Every structure is written in C-alpha cells, then in structure tokens.
Amino acid sequence: MRKLRFGIVGTGGIAHRFAEAVKNVPGAELTAVASRKQETADKFGDEFSVPYRFGSYEEMASSDKIDCAYIAVPHSLHKDCSVLMLNGRKHVICEKPMAVNSAEAEEMFAAAKKNGCFLMEAMWGSLVPGTIKLIELIENGIIGEVRGVEGKFCYAFDEDEMDHHALKPENGGGSLLDVGVYALHFSKWYLGEEAEEILAQSDHYNGTDAHTNILIKYKNGAMASLSSATLLRKPNEGYIYGTKGYIHANRFYAPQEIEINPSDGAKETIKTPYAGNGFEEQIAHMCECINAGLTSSPVNTPENTLFIMKQMDYIRKLTGVIYPQDKV
Numbered sequence: 001m002r003k004l005r006f007g008i009v010g011t012g013g014i015a016h017r018f019a020e021a022v023k024n025v026p027g028a029e030l031t032a033v034a035s036r037k038q039e040t041a042d043k044f045g046d047e048f049s050v051p052y053r054f055g056s057y058e059e060m061a062s063s064d065k066i067d068c069a070y071i072a073v074p075h076s077l078h079k080d081c082s083v084l085m086l087n088g089r090k091h092v093i094c095e096k097p098m099a100v101n102s103a104e105a106e107e108m109f110a111a112a113k114k115n116g117c118f119l120m121e122a123m124w125g126s127l128v129p130g131t132i133k134l135i136e137l138i139e140n141g142i143i144g145e146v147r148g149v150e151g152k153f154c155y156a157f158d159e160d161e162m163d164h165h166a167l168k169p170e171n172g173g174g175s176l177l178d179v180g181v182y183a184l185h186f187s188k189w190y191l192g193e194e195a196e197e198i199l200a201q202s203d204h205y206n207g208t209d210a211h212t213n214i215l216i217k218y219k220n221g222a223m224a225s226l227s228s229a230t231l232l233r234k235p236n237e238g239y240i241y242g243t244k245g246y247i248h249a250n251r252f253y254a255p256q257e258i259e260i261n262p263s264d265g266a267k268e269t270i271k272t273p274y275a276g277n278g279f280e281e282q283i284a285h286m287c288e289c290i291n292a293g294l295t296s297s298p299v300n301t302p303e304n305t306l307f308i309m310k311q312m313d314y315i316r317k318l319t320g321v322i323y324p325q326d327k328v
Helices: 013-022 038-048 057-061 075-087 102-115 129-139 175-191 280-291 302-319
Strands: 004-009 028-034 052-054 068-071 091-095 119-122 146-154 195-205 208-218 223-229 237-242 245-250 257-262 268-271
Touching: 004 013, 004 057, 004 280, 013 028, 013 038, 013 280, 028 038, 028 057, 028 280, 038 052, 052 057, 057 075, 068 075, 075 091, 075 102, 091 280, 102 119, 102 302, 119 280, 119 302, 129 175, 129 237, 129 245, 129 257, 146 175, 175 208, 175 223, 175 237, 175 302, 195 302, 208 302
Parallel strands: 004 028, 004 068, 028 052, 068 091, 091 119, 146 223
Antiparallel strands: 146 237, 195 208, 208 223, 237 245, 245 257, 257 268
C-alpha cells in the first residue's frame, strides 16, 4: 500500500491530536503544516518534526509535498480551505462538522467530484473499535429492538475563554455544531433516518446555542433525547434502550467501554480500547480508501454527512440560531 503524505491546515489543539495519531499509522506520514502565519507553522513544525511549513493555506494547496490535507481550522473556514485543497488536487479529511450548513457541504462534495479527489468528514467515532462493536451487538439483538437513545455531550468554557471562536456566530459557533453533531450521529447509528418529528430548544449566548436539547420521534415510535452545551457541564454519556435491556457507554460516540444490562441476565462490560488517541482509525481508513481508488468513504459517506448537516440546519431554524453564511 502506498504511503500517503499528509499536510495539516491549522495548528490548534485538534491539529496536535491528529499529528500525534499520524505517527502510529504505517500508511501515513506527516510532511507539512500550514498556518496563516509563518511563525505559527514553524513552531508546530518544530514540535512534530514536520519538514515543510507554509505561511499560507494557498502555498500548501499548490505544493507537491502532500497527497492529503487535514482541515483543522474553525468551522467557518472548513468550506473554503477544503475547496482550496481539493482544487489543488489534494485528498481531504475535514474536521466535523463538515461545514457551517448543508449548502456549504454540498459545495465541498461537488469540488471533490470535479477534481476526482477523496473527501470525508472526520467523524472519527464511527470508525473506532467501540462503535463498530456496539453496532454489531445491536444488530445481533443483544438488547432486542432499540426503542430509545439518550446522548449528552456538554462542556463549559472557563471565564478566560469567552472569546473562543466556538462562541461566535461568524465562526459557526455553538454547541450544536461543535458537539451536538456527535449526538445526532449516535442517534442515526441506532435509530436510522426515519424521523417523524424533531423538537428543540436552546439557551443562547452571543447569538450561538450555549445549551441545546433535542427530542426526535421516529416513525416506528422510538425516540432520541440529545443534549449539547458549551457553557454547561453534564455527564457525557449515552444510553441505548431496547426491548430486552439497555446499554450504557461513556463517551458514547466513541466508547472504550460498553456496559450491557440485559433484562434477563447479569451485567457485562466489554473493553474496546483505541489504537492510540482515537484518530488513528480514521487516518488508516482514509489511506485504505484512497489506495483502493475510492473518492468517498463507505462508512462516513457523503450521504451520512449531508443528512446530519440538514438536520442541524433544521434544528437551528427551530432554535433561532442564524449564521452570516446562511442564505435567507
């Protein structure tokens, strides 16, 4: 299998996590980093021994030093940076959410198709061993028919972090896009797409949703209760309820431990550790897909990404969160 050369667009915390993970994937190597400032790219490059450092995203897009680009900038820049790299004939893995809205995501997939490049949303949780095992257990009927799902992903910025881009509407900020996206994927994995009704309420901060609760009723009567927050701490955990018991998972969207509670038996706990920090699996998956000649993932499909993006568009309409990028 051909080893693929990755470049990272952005130098924040999530970029550091990706850089650490690339080291553990035999089919990948980190060869470049791009930032809006040369000194920032150089600092990141020194930390991770990256040979090529670019002081602009355009320089990386036109470079022959990478095959793939990982987009690790704020949400509002996902579309432009991804399209820039795709037009430079680079394969792209873009941090979640893929874009600020579904229209932007559709533009990105169109650019990938035009250039014959691979594009995937970095929904890493769908590719870790815990999710794969959990889907297998559910499909094998370990708790019977799934009738309910609960998922909470909530955190709170500290007082000295209130200028963070995740709290600004111009950056696509708010809890729904930042972490609620995980809960929506979680619900879709186990209850499907046949939603009959979606209800949602948000507490707002600076034009973003600081705390959002979502209730989804499905056509078969099953329901999902989901919660996200950027200014409120809750236990980050998930439950899947079936007719023959329930399953509990901490970090529900990418569990390393699955607790099975059958109605007619003893509790069982299954350990499902990551290969490293949780990002290795998605990098390896991308490499396998590209080497197989694919332009999209059979797991994190464009259809899955667009489905969740459109759900978030609808939920934001319900809760009154509008971004400058939204077309009125």
